[in-house]
Amino acid sequence: xxxxxxxxxxxxxxxxxxxxxRCSPISGHTSVYWYQQALGLGxxxxxxxxxxxxxxxxxxxxxxxxxQFPNYSSELNVNALELEDSALYLCASSRTSGQVGEQYFxxxxxxxxx
Amino acid sequence: DQQVKQNSPSLSVQEGRISILNCDYTNSMFDYxxxxxxxxxxxxxxxxxxxxxxxxxxxGRFTVFLNKSxxxxxxxxxxxxxxDSAVYFCAASVGGSNYKLTFGKGTLLTVNP
Numbered sequence: 001x002x003x004x005x006x007x008x009x010x011x012x013x014x015x016x017x018x019x020x021x022r023c024s025p026i027s028g029h030t031s032v033y034w035y036q037q038a039l040g041l042g043x044x045x046x047x048x049x050x051x052x053x054x055x056x057x058x059x060x061x062x063x064x065x066x067x068q069f070p071n072y073s074s075e076l077n078v079n080a081l082e083l084e085d086s087a088l089y090l091c092a093s094s095r096t097s098g099q100v101g102e103q104y105f106x107x108x109x110x111x112x113x114x
Numbered sequence: 115d116q117q118v119k120q121n122s123p124s125l126s127v128q129e130g131r132i133s134i135l136n137c138d139y140t141n142s143m144f145d146y147x148x149x150x151x152x153x154x155x156x157x158x159x160x161x162x163x164x165x166x167x168x169x170x171x172x173x174g175r176f177t178v179f180l181n182k183s184x185x186x187x188x189x190x191x192x193x194x195x196x197x198d199s200a201v202y203f204c205a206a207s208v209g210g211s212n213y214k215l216t217f218g219k220g221t222l223l224t225v226n227p
Contacts, residue, residue, distance in 0.1 A: 004157070033214065042118075042203065042219040043158070056214050090157055102148065103215060105157030 002027065004106035006091050012112045013081050021076040021109045025093030031055075032074040033094070033103055034066060038087040046089075049074055081113045117141045118206050120218035128226055133191040135221050137204030140185065144206040148215070149178060149189045152201045161202075162189070194225045 005024045013019050025032050034046040045058040049068035063079040072093075078085055088110050092103035119138045127133045135149075145166040150158035164171040164178045164187070171178050177190045191198055204218040 035215075035217075040219075043205075043215070043217040045214045045216065048214055058214070092157075102160040102163060104160065105150075107155070107157045 004093050006106040006109050010110045017081050019078045021089050023091030024073045029093035029095050031094045033092040034076050035090045036087045083113050086113045118216050118218040120221050122221050124222040126224045127194050130193045133194045135189040135202050137187045139206050143208045146207045147187050148205045150203040196225045196227050199225050
């Protein structure tokens with residue numbers, strides 16, 4: 001069974017630009033979650049999508065947005081990039097939605113903003 | 115406000131001995147707890163979980179203990195192996211529509227041969 005995949009592996013952008021990160025969940029998983037891991041911090045919850053809808057959102061500004069496609073893959077968009085957006089962005093998926101269950105993580109996208 | 119705390123940034127143990135990683139939480143609404151292991155350049159990997167209705171869950175060399183009154187959980191690894199060297203994250207969640215994981219900052223475990 002293929003795991004969660006993310007692309008690109010690394011992304012370098014300039015302050016003020018937009019970044020788009022992509023995630024494909026494990027087959028059969030309908031929920032996708034996005035997390036940010038900035039240097040020195042733990043994983044911070046960003047967004048949760050299930051069945052194409054945004055279900056929950058962490059304490060991040062509106063310039064962090066995303067969507068989930070009919071095939072359950074997801075995209076995270078970060079607009080008006082700031083230097084502090086430099087971080088590892090992790091995507092996770094799970095089989096169940098709204099119920100307790102493990103989340104399976106992808107390898108992450110390392111975003112660097114210069 | 116950090117709701118899940120791992121107060122030890124690092125832990126070093128000898129191969130074959132027990133590793134004990136600790137985690138404290140402040141939100142009494144948390145009803146499910148998980149431990150993840152993370153190697154460099156990889157995403158976190160689910161290790162073991164425990165529901166708030168239990169106080170212990172065991173899976174091979176890994177055992178998680180939950181003390182709800184103290185809002186404390188711990189992960190025991192016995193015996194520790196060099197391949198266990200990784201960052202361990204404690205995570206907690208509240209079920210239902212607010213389902214999301216709240217992570218601690220992690221503890222770097224080093225198992226010395």
